[in-house]
Amino acid sequence: MTPEDRFPGPELPQSGPRPQQDLDVLPYGSYFEPNPPTEYQDSPGEQAGGQEPTFSAYGGARYLEQHWPVAGHPTPQAAAYPTFLATERTPQAPAQDDPPTIELGPPITEDNPYATPYPQPGGDPGPVGPLYVVGDVHGYLDELLAALHEQGLVDGEGHWSAGRSRIWFLGDFTDRGPDGIGVIDLVMQLAAEAAAAGGYCRALMGNHELLFLGAHRYGDEPVQSTAGTASFRAAWLLNGGQQHDLERLQGHHISWLKRLPAIALEDGHLLLHSDTTAYLEFGDSIDEVNDAVHNLLADEGADDWWDAFRRFTKRFAFRGEGGPMAAGELLATYGGHRVVHGHSPIPYLTGEANNESGERPYVPGPYIYADELAVAMDGGVTMEGRLLVARLPVD
Ligand SMILES: [Mn+2]
Numbered sequence: 001m002t003p004e005d006r007f008p009g010p011e012l013p014q015s016g017p018r019p020q021q022d023l024d025v026l027p028y029g030s031y032f033e034p035n036p037p038t039e040y041q042d043s044p045g046e047q048a049g050g051q052e053p054t055f056s057a058y059g060g061a062r063y064l065e066q067h068w069p070v071a072g073h074p075t076p077q078a079a080a081y082p083t084f085l086a087t088e089r090t091p092q093a094p095a096q097d098d099p100p101t102i103e104l105g106p107p108i109t110e111d112n113p114y115a116t117p118y119p120q121p122g123g124d125p126g127p128v129g130p131l132y133v134v135g136d137v138h139g140y141l142d143e144l145l146a147a148l149h150e151q152g153l154v155d156g157e158g159h160w161s162a163g164r165s166r167i168w169f170l171g172d173f174t175d176r177g178p179d180g181i182g183v184i185d186l187v188m189q190l191a192a193e194a195a196a197a198g199g200y201c202r203a204l205m206g207n208h209e210l211l212f213l214g215a216h217r218y219g220d221e222p223v224q225s226t227a228g229t230a231s232f233r234a235a236w237l238l239n240g241g242q243q244h245d246l247e248r249l250q251g252h253h254i255s256w257l258k259r260l261p262a263i264a265l266e267d268g269h270l271l272l273h274s275d276t277t278a279y280l281e282f283g284d285s286i287d288e289v290n291d292a293v294h295n296l297l298a299d300e301g302a303d304d305w306w307d308a309f310r311r312f313t314k315r316f317a318f319r320g321e322g323g324p325m326a327a328g329e330l331l332a333t334y335g336g337h338r339v340v341h342g343h344s345p346i347p348y349l350t351g352e353a354n355n356e357s358g359e360r361p362y363v364p365g366p367y368i369y370a371d372e373l374a375v376a377m378d379g380g381v382t383m384e385g386r387l388l389v390a391r392l393p394v395d
Contacts (some may be wrong), residue, residue: 077386078142081149081156129164129199131267135377135388136170136206136342139177139242141186143387151389158186160193160201167194168264170342171206171273176240176382180212181248188256205260205293206273206342207312211236213257213297214305216249223306232302235309240382258297261290262312263334269392270336274343275376276314277326279334286334315344318370327373338373340392345380353383361385366394 132153137144148154155161169187174180187203194201214232222229233241263279263286264271272279283289296304317326318339327339347353347361349369363385367376375394379386 075140075143075381075384077381078140078146081142081146126164126198129162129166131269131392132165132167133269133271133340133377133390133392134167134169135379136172136345136381137177137183137387138172138208138240138382139174139180139183139245140381140387141177141179141182143381144183144186147387147389151391153389154190158189160190160197160199162194162199163197164199165194166199166266167201168266168271169201169203170271170340170377171204171260172208172342172378173203173206174212174245175208175236175242178242180242180245181253184253184257188252202264203260204264204271204273205257205262205312207309208239209257209260210297210305210309210312211239212241212245212249213254214302214309215241216246216254218302218305221302223302225306225310230306232306232309259294261286262293263289265335267392268335268337269340269375270331270334270338272330272339272341274312274315275319275339275341275349275374276312276317277330278311278314279330281311284333289334316349318374319349323370324373327370331373338375338393339370340375340377342376342378344376345378345383345385346376347380347383347385349376353380363388366390368394 132151134144134147145154145158149156153160153162153165153167167190173183173187177183187201190201191203211232215236218232220231220233222231262273262282265286279289282292293308296308317323318341330339331337345353345361346363346367349367352361352363361380361383363379365379366388368374369376377388377390379388381387
């Protein structure tokens with residue numbers, strides 16, 4: 001069975017030249033051809049040396065292969081964070097079955113109420129900090145730390161250093177890359193540290209969260225797909241599932257993952273994982289959609305999980321002539337003036353991935369498109385692009 005068989009049913013024929021809902025096998029046909037610069041301006045490891053010798057072109061089956069951990073890991077992006085890489089990290093393993101609670105600072109003394117770096121509960125919270133979004137991480141923990149550190153959001157040891165800043169992760173923490181559970185542990189840790197510092201670190205649920213949780217809960221149990229019988233475990237393995245991540249998945253991870261929202265609205269930005277209008281099938285308000293997803297994960301069986309996974313795996317709704325209309329429909333329903341999403345790697349949205357030059361895809365930053373109604377944040381770290389962390393709004 002081909003990957004296409006597992007994710008059938010294009011429902012937005014206007015959204016591209018070849019509507020393609022499949023997770024991995026993206027279209028060869030180029031949709032938009034920018035003039036690709038030849039090297040990364042922002043990547044210090046490459047400014048002098050040009051292209052990586054191990055790099056090859058993208059597309060179709062090769063794209064699948066490129067998702068697996070590569071010999072060249074860590075990438076130049078990760079190598080920009082040497083302090084952390086030299087540090088031995090001990091994974092935290094809370095015994096409880098719950099997400100971490102707010103980590104309190106040292107006790108506040110009477111003489112010096114500001115001895116702690118954390119604000120006092122009940123005091124004047126002051127203005128909120130700047131808002132950041134993080135694209136798909138897919139297990140690339142070192143690249144994530146490097147990108148967060150570059151923006152001043154974590155210190156050299158991977159701890160929150162951003163005060164009252166607000167961060168939203170756009171989902172897809174695991175699969176393909178080397179340390180998916182390490183990524184989840186870091187995001188959970190930063191959530192606790194940020195809350196204690198008066199900011200926050202929050203996350204959306206991506207389709208890979210559904211896939212990973214489904215592989216854990218339903219394994220090889222057959223699910224009804226319109227293309228025939230499938231299983232979560234088979235689909236998960238096909239889409240970069242890492243056995244060592246599944247083996248390290250614990251109760252507190254599962255509880256945390258299952259409670260992630262699918263949509264959020266922040267500073268007029270409608271935050272979604274996937275570039276699809278399928279969210280509309282789950283409700284007419286943000287709360288309705290998030291409740292529907294949480295109820296589904298709490299109660300329903302494998303077929304319903306699979307159906308939700310399939311819907312949240314659709315992509316490319318904001319491309320092409322119908323793109324602005326699709327983005328506008330989401331904004332009219334849920335609010336906000338711009339959609340910010342992950343899921344579809346920017347080199348595929350721009351057509352860059354279709355070039356046969358063998359060059360590394362050019363990802364200078366977030367990609368604004370659909371009459372500026374949409375911003376793509378998946379820089380394609382799994383295809384040797386970049387893991388993007390961006391402060392909103394972007395221009
Ligand atoms: Mn995704």
